[in-house]
Amino acid sequence: MRTVDPVKHEEKRQEILVAAKRCFVRHGLRGASIAGICTEAGISPGHLYHYFESKDAILQAIVEAVLERNAEQFSQTAANSDALAALMVVSAQSKVRNDDGTNGLILEMLAEAERSPVIARLVQEHSRGMQKLLADFLRRGQTQREIDPSLDIEAAAALLVGIIDSFVLTAVHNPALDPALTTEMLRVLIARFLTVPIRTGTHD
Amino acid sequence: MRTVDPVKHEEKRQEILVAAKRCFVRHGLRGASIAGICTEAGISPGHLYHYFESKDAILQAIVEAVLERNAEQFSQTAANSDALAALMVVSAQSKVRNDDGTNGLILEMLAEAERSPVIARLVQEHSRGMQKLLADFLRRGQTQREIDPSLDIEAAAALLVGIIDSFVLTAVHNPALDPALTTEMLRVLIARFLTVPIRTGTHD
Secondary structure (H helix, E strand, O other), X not given: OOOOOHHHHHHHHHHHHHHHXXXXXXXXXXXXXXXXXXXXXXXXXXHHOOOOOOHHHHHHHHHHHHHHHHHHXXXXXXXXXXXXXXXXXXXXXXXXXXXXXXXXXXHXXXXXXXXXXXXXXXXXXXXXXXXXXXXXXXHHHHHOOOOOOOOOHHHHHHHHHHHHHHHHHHHHHOOOOOHHHHHHHHHHHXXXXXXXXXXXXOOO | OOOOOHHHHHHHHHHHHHHHHHHHHHHHHHHOOHHHHHHHXXXXXXXXXXXXXXXXXXXXXXXXXXXXXXXXXXXOOOOOHHXXXXXXXXXXXXXXXXXXXXXXXHHHHHHHOOOOHHHHHHHHHHHHHHHHHHHHHHHHHHHOOOOOOOOOHHHXXXXXXXXXXXXXXXXXXXXXXXXXXXXXXXXXXXXXXXOOXXXXXXXX
């Protein structure tokens, strides 16, 4: 048996993922083939199977990488509404600026989820992961009295996951819209949603 | 030349649209064919062309019907944040309950917009239409001091269009989520976003 250098193995794995993403964007979820991914990555199918056992496994790895990146960001962000609003604006902006076709890939996965159980599971795993990240964050903020304690954590987190995705839609809908204004509105929206409302009356 | 009874013509047109929607949901945007739509509607291709000149024309009519229904609802709603929040919750709920596959069709159109200029134009026309409806509504509300005058109307309207769509995503992501809680969070989110913030300090 050959010994495997784990650093080299991981580098090659990342190279394949980048090549595969280009194929998915170019040919769509169904159109992209293992053969095409191999050509793009410059390796043989036999070689590819050392890294990924199927097209779905590649797609899963792409989705998991997004989740890992987000988990890291959330863990480093102060648990208050302004900080989350700022973080989500940065994340939304990077999606809007994303001209490499990833937006289309995300939307195609969401659409395909209605027909393919494998894709549906991937989409749901990812959004469950994102929802958990957001829910943990909100819980931390509520404990620290930084986030409105009256909000239902799970439902609020699910809504925020949807809103992050909806920013992709905003770019598809209105390519001409000024991103500076839209992201400022997004920041206001999230900050106001999560902040304890200031009461002027004498009631609790 | 045959004379055309406008009432019967419109009835048949609506029948074809219903049959076509079933085909689009079942076979996807690309998979659905004029031949299949004719079979589903029980008419000949020659007959169909009296009503619609192409598959795209049918899709356009489906999208326009949604816009007309929304325009009617907005015109009948009081221009304040609570009323809009309530209306958007009803609209969102009807989408979440929508088990006939329309959600998948909407997502597929959004995904396909990246590749097909015809679909991109349709999607953009629809969202421009929705955005205009919302912007007019917000403008009315700001004039009546019911909606925060500091909000940028066009950007806020675009964001709200995205949020309505994102509710479809919430259902795809988390089929198990309690719709009552999610819609309540949506109501809170929109109402808080649009309401003039109450200031307790002495500054303006």
